[in-house]
Amino acid sequence: MSGILVVQEARKDGNTRAFQETLAAGRVLAGYTGLEIEAAGVGDSNSNLFAEFIGPPPAAAHAIEHPLLSRYTSDGYVLAFEQLIRKLQPAYAVFPHSYQARDFVPRLATRFSQALISDVTAIESGPAFVRQLFQGKMNAVYRHPGGGPCFVSIQSGAFRPDGTSGGVTTIDHFTPEIDAAQIRTRPGDPFRASAQTVDLGSAQRIVGVGRGIKDAANLPLVQDLASALGAELAASRPICDNGWLPMERQVGSSGQTVAPKLYVAAGISGAIQHLVGIKGSQCIVAINKDRDAPIFEVADYGIAGDLFEVLPALTAAVKKAK
Amino acid sequence: MTDMKIIVAIKQVPERDAPLRIDSAAQWIGESGLRYAMNEPDAYALEEALRLKESAGTEGEVVAVSAGPERVGTTLREALAKGADRAIHIVCGDLASRDALAVARLLAAAIQPENPSLVLTGLQSEDLGQGQTGVILAELLGLPHASLIVQAEMTATGLKVKRELEEGWFQFIELPAPAVLTIQSGGNKLRYATLMGIKRAKTKPVRTLAAADLGLASAPAVILDQVTLPQKQKSTQMLSGSAEEAAAALVEKLKFEAKVL
Numbered sequence: 001m002s003g004i005l006v007v008q009e010a011r012k013d014g015n016t017r018a019f020q021e022t023l024a025a026g027r028v029l030a031g032y033t034g035l036e037i038e039a040a041g042v043g044d045s046n047s048n049l050f051a052e053f054i055g056p057p058p059a060a061a062h063a064i065e066h067p068l069l070s071r072y073t074s075d076g077y078v079l080a081f082e083q084l085i086r087k088l089q090p091a092y093a094v095f096p097h098s099y100q101a102r103d104f105v106p107r108l109a110t111r112f113s114q115a116l117i118s119d120v121t122a123i124e125s126g127p128a129f130v131r132q133l134f135q136g137k138m139n140a141v142y143r144h145p146g147g148g149p150c151f152v153s154i155q156s157g158a159f160r161p162d163g164t165s166g167g168v169t170t171i172d173h174f175t176p177e178i179d180a181a182q183i184r185t186r187p188g189d190p191f192r193a194s195a196q197t198v199d200l201g202s203a204q205r206i207v208g209v210g211r212g213i214k215d216a217a218n219l220p221l222v223q224d225l226a227s228a229l230g231a232e233l234a235a236s237r238p239i240c241d242n243g244w245l246p247m248e249r250q251v252g253s254s255g256q257t258v259a260p261k262l263y264v265a266a267g268i269s270g271a272i273q274h275l276v277g278i279k280g281s282q283c284i285v286a287i288n289k290d291r292d293a294p295i296f297e298v299a300d301y302g303i304a305g306d307l308f309e310v311l312p313a314l315t316a317a318v319k320k321a322k
Numbered sequence: 323m324t325d326m327k328i329i330v331a332i333k334q335v336p337e338r339d340a341p342l343r344i345d346s347a348a349q350w351i352g353e354s355g356l357r358y359a360m361n362e363p364d365a366y367a368l369e370e371a372l373r374l375k376e377s378a379g380t381e382g383e384v385v386a387v388s389a390g391p392e393r394v395g396t397t398l399r400e401a402l403a404k405g406a407d408r409a410i411h412i413v414c415g416d417l418a419s420r421d422a423l424a425v426a427r428l429l430a431a432a433i434q435p436e437n438p439s440l441v442l443t444g445l446q447s448e449d450l451g452q453g454q455t456g457v458i459l460a461e462l463l464g465l466p467h468a469s470l471i472v473q474a475e476m477t478a479t480g481l482k483v484k485r486e487l488e489e490g491w492f493q494f495i496e497l498p499a500p501a502v503l504t505i506q507s508g509g510n511k512l513r514y515a516t517l518m519g520i521k522r523a524k525t526k527p528v529r530t531l532a533a534a535d536l537g538l539a540s541a542p543a544v545i546l547d548q549v550t551l552p553q554k555q556k557s558t559q560m561l562s563g564s565a566e567e568a569a570a571a572l573v574e575k576l577k578f579e580a581k582v583l
């Protein structure tokens with residue numbers, strides 16, 4: 001095909017948002033290369049794997065079917081996609097940068113002596129692929145020298161699916177050769193860690209605290225602000241990793257997704273895994289001593305300063321305004 | 323059971339709060355004057371390795387491996403001070419210009435002859451953040467892998483690991499050993515090096531290997547062309563003045579402009 005293969009993560013219930021975004025990225029790439037887009041995903045023929053496309057549909061879609069793929073395993077997916085890619089010979093294979101893709105695409109790319117360009121945020125002419133370095137403090141522009149498929153994964157939220165939906169495409173069924181002995185891992189059923197006692201998802205105001213707080217002993221500073229604002233307390237991952245706040249207060253890709261009217265980020269740098277959890281907030285305030293911290297990229301209001309001075313002052317000002 | 327040998331691949335990265343600037347060729351950051359530390363997810367991988375060895379109770383070994391220039395030696399000493407038994411330093415001055423596959427090839431060449439029972443890495447580095455080294459390493463070593471692991475335990479048949487999924491979900495995975503695991507932060511509390519540990523580390527063996535001796539460099543699969551500063555997407559209103567002035571101005575804005583108070 002020598003085109004662009006856009007990959008759908010296995011789901012039984014139609015196209016995911018991640019797929020629509022990956023498809024949108026594929027279209028940007030198609031714009032620069034003039035190549036045609038096809039889609040691929042694992043799913044049985046009765047599932048509506050490629051139910052609806054936002055924007056123009058791909059030229060064709062490949063449903064990868066095999067009983068040994070009913071549960072995700074890296075070994076199974078590597079074998080299946082390796083065979084499909086050898087058959088189709090796309091110039092580009094584009095994936096969502098999901099936990100699943102992180103788990104198997106680097107291994108898949110290695111089979112082709114390629115290296116995945118992971119977590120891409122923009123595609124420019126060339127084509128050139130932009131991704132973040134240093135947790136968002138810098139960007140890097142990558143190129144693929146050609147020869148063999150170029151593997152790319154797309155950051156969640158980076159490309160916007162646009163256009164009318166409803167287009168359909170022809171679905172081709174592909175059955176890879178997989179032997180049960182080739183699958184070495186035995187995955188169990190997904191489960192949630194603990195009973196959720198706080199529902200950050202419906203909170204109207206949230207104060208999020210990050211590693212800038214330095215020590216658990218300093219947490220009263222954010223607790224005071226939260227109670228003055230009538231806000232829930234939330235945290236970035238390192239705060240919960242350290243056991244300073246319970247995991248159910250963690251916001252981000254591996255924690256909760258929130259959409260308050262007001263989110264105050266205190267001492268949080270703004271790594272993408274945190275940002276995906278707060279991007280539905282109506283108003284974001286950032287307090288950070290580093291003026292170049294990526295959190296200011298998404299904040300409506302910012303105070304570049306030491307949170308040990310700013311938080312008490314802010315708590316006092318909020319109380320005064322009541 | 324034979325003695326357990328766990329290899330931990332560790333990267334040295336700029337300290338989190340280090341001020342970064344782009345180098346003159348705009349292909350990496352300026353390294354002079356920078357301070358370095360152990361990549362945090364790798365510190366969790368080391369912690370998991372030390373715990374697995376301790377809980378096995380048999381004679382075992384934890385070996386720290388790192389590729390990089392001479393300064394990487396301090397991070398390897400830190401791993402030894404925390405309890406690793408020995409270290410392998412792959413001396414390589416041009417790590418930043420090698421792609422993930424090339425770096426994993428170096429590591430694989432150093433690890434293969436060790437015949438490990440288990441290989442651990444952090445799930446990603448804090449500098450490049452590609453999140454691939456461990457998974458590629460598994461493919462190059464011909465071993466099964468599991469990624470984003472927060473807990474691991476040896477069983478009669480191999481390993482049982484707890485894998486983090488998105489949005490607060492988890493799953494258990496069983497896999498045979500030897501295997502490669504990439505470790506996510508938070509599964510354990512990190513230990514500090516004790517004074518005794520630091521003293522002992524000085525006498526523990528560190529073997530150096532030259533990158534050039536670990537196989538021929540191959541053509542790059544991808545090329546880091548340019549490092550740039552992110553473009554601001556959003557116009558953030560920055561509130562200045564003293565802490566009190568900024569706080570008062572912010573409350574005004576939140577009340578009357580954003581109307582969220």
Ligand SMILES: Cc1cc2nc3c(=O)[nH]c(=O)nc-3n(C[C@H](O)[C@H](O)[C@H](O)COP(=O)(O)OP(=O)(O)OC[C@H]3O[C@@H](n4cnc5c(N)ncnc54)[C@H](O)[C@@H]3O)c2cc1C
Nearest residue numbers: 210211212236237252253254255267268269273274289307
């Ligand atoms: C697969 C995966 C999933 C993840 N899931 C999540 C998730 O769900 N949620 C999450 O949050 N993270 C998650 N992470 C981690 C994420 O990548 C970042 O490491 C984390 O968000 C950083 O937390 P932080 O901003 O608190 O710490 P840091 O990045 O260390 O930032 C601390 C900030 O505090 C500032 N600061 C320091 N001192 C002061 C002071 N005195 N006054 C003001 N500011 C100060 C610093 O300038 C810095 O910007 C995940 C990572 C991975 C790889």
